Amino acid sequence: MSLTTGLQSPRTPLRRFLDRELSAGPRPLRESFRAQHQTDNLLLPGPGVGTEAGNVGTAIDQRLRLAFTAAAAAPVDLATEAGIDLTGGIGRGAGLRMRAVGNEFAARLAETVHRLDLDNRALSMDRAHDDEEDLARMLLAGAWYQVMARTSYGFTSTQLYLTALEDPAGLTLDRL
Known part of the structure; x- marks a missing residue:
């Protein structure tokens, strides 16, 4: 049944x-x-345990989504787009820089996804290692922007936020 x-x-x-x-x-x-299912105490992650595992999982989910639906789906999902927009509201210099780099990132991700033709089953599954590594890095950066869309508290622990806060002018798409 x-x-x-x-x-x-x-x-x-x-x-x-x-x-x-x-x-x-x-x-x-x-x-x-x-x-x-009551509990007396809440188990919190220990010191040094961050959200990176979740971010990597999100990046993997995005890669699978693109592998199956790249032609039909937008390369940059709504949560990433929302995160990019929301970063502009953080302070003046760092937030605006994160949004500008995020917009560059979205354009580059869209171009990369279309160039690689990820859901074309006629192409060989073996792609250049550099292309896949570049795509993986972009999807991880996209996951950082998604964290901003979901929780600004968690976003303050991402490398994107920490790098932008440290040196807003030094945050570029290549550095991202």
């Missing part, structure tokens, strides 16, 4: 569970879950 069939039929256990738990909205379900 498929998931959609299970949802359509009112007699399946899944449908009965969802009808019972979600009939009053998501709040009672959330409170019930939290009551069942």
